[in-house]
Amino acid sequence: MTAELGDLYQEVILEHSKAPRNFRRPAAANHEAEGYNPLCGDRCSVYIEMDGEAIKEIGFQGSGCAISRASASMMTQMVKGKTKAEAAKLFEQFHQLVTGKDEAARADELGKMAVFAGVSKFPARVKCATLAWHTMQSALEHNKKPEPVSTESAREL
Amino acid sequence: MTPAAQPVTRETLTGKHTAVLDLAKIRADFPILDERIHGQRLVYLDNAATSQKPRAVIDAIRHYYEHVNANIHRGVHALSVRATEAHDAARETVRRFLNAADTREIIFVRGATEAINLVAQTFGRVHVGAGDEILITAMEHHSNIVPWQILCAEKGAHLRVAPIDDRGELDLEAFAKLIGARTRLVAVTQVSNALGTVTPLRQMIELAHGRGIPVLVDGAQATPHMAVDVQALDCDFYAFSGHKVYGPTGIGVLYGKQDLLRAMPPYQGGGDMISSVTFEKTTYNDLPYKFEAGTPDICGAIALGAALEYIDRLGMANVAAHEHELLDYATAKVGALPGVQLIGTAPVRAGVLSFVMDSVHPHDLGTILDREGVAIRTGHHCAQPVMDRFKIPATARASFAVYNTREDIDALVDGIRKAHEVFA
Numbered sequence: 001m002t003a004e005l006g007d008l009y010q011e012v013i014l015e016h017s018k019a020p021r022n023f024r025r026p027a028a029a030n031h032e033a034e035g036y037n038p039l040c041g042d043r044c045s046v047y048i049e050m051d052g053e054a055i056k057e058i059g060f061q062g063s064g065c066a067i068s069r070a071s072a073s074m075m076t077q078m079v080k081g082k083t084k085a086e087a088a089k090l091f092e093q094f095h096q097l098v099t100g101k102d103e104a105a106r107a108d109e110l111g112k113m114a115v116f117a118g119v120s121k122f123p124a125r126v127k128c129a130t131l132a133w134h135t136m137q138s139a140l141e142h143n144k145k146p147e148p149v150s151t152e153s154a155r156e157l
Numbered sequence: 158m159t160p161a162a163q164p165v166t167r168e169t170l171t172g173k174h175t176a177v178l179d180l181a182k183i184r185a186d187f188p189i190l191d192e193r194i195h196g197q198r199l200v201y202l203d204n205a206a207t208s209q210k211p212r213a214v215i216d217a218i219r220h221y222y223e224h225v226n227a228n229i230h231r232g233v234h235a236l237s238v239r240a241t242e243a244h245d246a247a248r249e250t251v252r253r254f255l256n257a258a259d260t261r262e263i264i265f266v267r268g269a270t271e272a273i274n275l276v277a278q279t280f281g282r283v284h285v286g287a288g289d290e291i292l293i294t295a296m297e298h299h300s301n302i303v304p305w306q307i308l309c310a311e312k313g314a315h316l317r318v319a320p321i322d323d324r325g326e327l328d329l330e331a332f333a334k335l336i337g338a339r340t341r342l343v344a345v346t347q348v349s350n351a352l353g354t355v356t357p358l359r360q361m362i363e364l365a366h367g368r369g370i371p372v373l374v375d376g377a378q379a380t381p382h383m384a385v386d387v388q389a390l391d392c393d394f395y396a397f398s399g400h401k402v403y404g405p406t407g408i409g410v411l412y413g414k415q416d417l418l419r420a421m422p423p424y425q426g427g428g429d430m431i432s433s434v435t436f437e438k439t440t441y442n443d444l445p446y447k448f449e450a451g452t453p454d455i456c457g458a459i460a461l462g463a464a465l466e467y468i469d470r471l472g473m474a475n476v477a478a479h480e481h482e483l484l485d486y487a488t489a490k491v492g493a494l495p496g497v498q499l500i501g502t503a504p505v506r507a508g509v510l511s512f513v514m515d516s517v518h519p520h521d522l523g524t525i526l527d528r529e530g531v532a533i534r535t536g537h538h539c540a541q542p543v544m545d546r547f548k549i550p551a552t553a554r555a556s557f558a559v560y561n562t563r564e565d566i567d568a569l570v571d572g573i574r575k576a577h578e579v580f581a
Contacts, residue, residue: 002195002528004528005524005525005528005579008524009521009579014579014580017580018580039536040519040520040535040536040537040550040551041536041537041541041544041550041551042520042550042551043550063550064518064520064550065518065519065520065521066517066518066521066580067520067521122524124524125520125524128520
């Protein structure tokens with residue numbers, strides 16, 4: 001595997017894609033959204049149990065590539081217990097990381113999610129990495145299931 | 158009712174032909190094949206999306222703008238005459254390629270998509286009404302679904318879909334049953350872009366004609382891989398895209414039988430499609446110009462002509478035989494890999510190998526192959542209903558052209574093995 005491929009498919013990403021965490025619908029979920037990438041057919045549903053402003057429980061389901069599954073899995077671990085505003089800030093930082101805009105500065109704050117820095121070398125895969133995040137954002141904004149959020153309604157460049 | 162037409166077999170496509178092509182020479186005709194991709198030899202297996210262009214086509218484009226460029230059909234000056242003659246010659250080349258009876262039946266459009274939309278918006282607008290039906294198959298590309306959905310929504314008509322089986326073959330009996338008293342048009346692909354299935358077109362056309370219903374054929378995936386004879390097929394419309402047959406993007410062809418085309422209203426209004434215009438009354442031009450409003454893609458048509466002449470020099474039978482040999486080789490090699498499932502296993506296929514893997518998502522496979530210099534398509538291939546039929550979100554698709562070799566397939570197989578190692 002080339003160095004760039006190794007950066008993209010880091011061990012922790014492969015591990016999460018094979019055994020995704022929080023791959024379920026929490027029983028008390030009161031927010032949800034469905035994400036769709038029409039270019040590759042990937043689908044991702046995110047379910048959240050909000051307690052006031054806090055994300056008490058979060059889970060996801062769907063089908064997708066290794067990058068999108070690992071990103072969703074690690075995202076659920078990262079934002080659980082965070083407030084809505086904190087989750088939104090993390091998404092912004094993650095987005096900058098995977099689009100290569102501010103790699104070094106963001107990597108610290110993103111903790112484990114920094115393994116996704118390699119995605120920035122693969123522009124065609126940015127949407128895979130952000131699908132779950134877009135979906136989470138949509139879920140945070142809606143109590144009930146809204147229209148599916150599409151990666152094509154948000155430009156990623 | 159059993160149609161008289163013989164079922165399509167491999168022999169119908171290639172005869173008992175063995176390819177006699179000089180592959181090294183052919184590869185040298187395509188300058189882009191010298192590109193290095195991530196430091197690797199380019200292995201281009203995304204030909205169903207678009208084919209690469211031979212030097213003959215690239216030279217035709219350059220020659221046109223350096224020595225010919227002028228508007229057609231209106232100037233008396235030398236260049237305009239030159240451009241008009243070259244454009245007319247390209248139309249004649251297309252006529253020969255399809256074995257159409259007359260160049261008036263050859264309409265230049267932007268591609269197969271525009272050709273189908275043209276028929277939907279002209280023939281469809283006149284002949285399809287509330288409660289009427291249009292029949293397609295379950296393996297159509299979105300471009301042979303959505304134009305009919307738009308028309309049906311406008312008219313209160315219904316889209317009927319003939320099913321396919323688990324191998325990706327058309328259920329001909331169900332197709333026959335779906336042809337009814339309200340069917341106004343049958344619109345079907347000749348080769349599935351997602352599965353490679355070659356449809357039993359002659360039988361389908363015979364069935365439809367038995368009920369007096371015209372048939373449109375989407376030939377976008379067929380024209381690169383097999384000789385097409387619209388008179389022998391007896392289809393009423395035939396659509397294809399230039400860029401999939403080694404021509405440039407932005408040019409394509411709609412063939413239509415003259416009597417049908419004559420009776421159809423124009424598509425777009427503008428220059429070149431009229432005989433005379435006053436504010437009271439406009440008389441439309443003759444075929445094919447009635448459907449070609451505005452200055453056309455003159456250079457594109459001429460370059461398409463160059464592409465079709467290039468294929469003709471190689472011999473379509475040779476091209477087809479070579480590609481079938483490649484497809485057999487790829488089917489055996491890829492199909493034998495552990496954890497690989499072929500999607501689309503119809504006995505007669507052309508140009509396309511679609512598959513999924515247990516361990517690797519198509520998108521991840523596409524990225525890993527790309528780093529090996531191997532270009533394939535991953536996704537739903539603009540045929541989401543086909544993906545739904547097989548209950549998968551996406552496939553990996555390798556598709557072949559005349560310049561591909563066994564070494565290309567070997568590189569694909571090596572790449573698939575590497576991806577499996579990473580993910581297994």
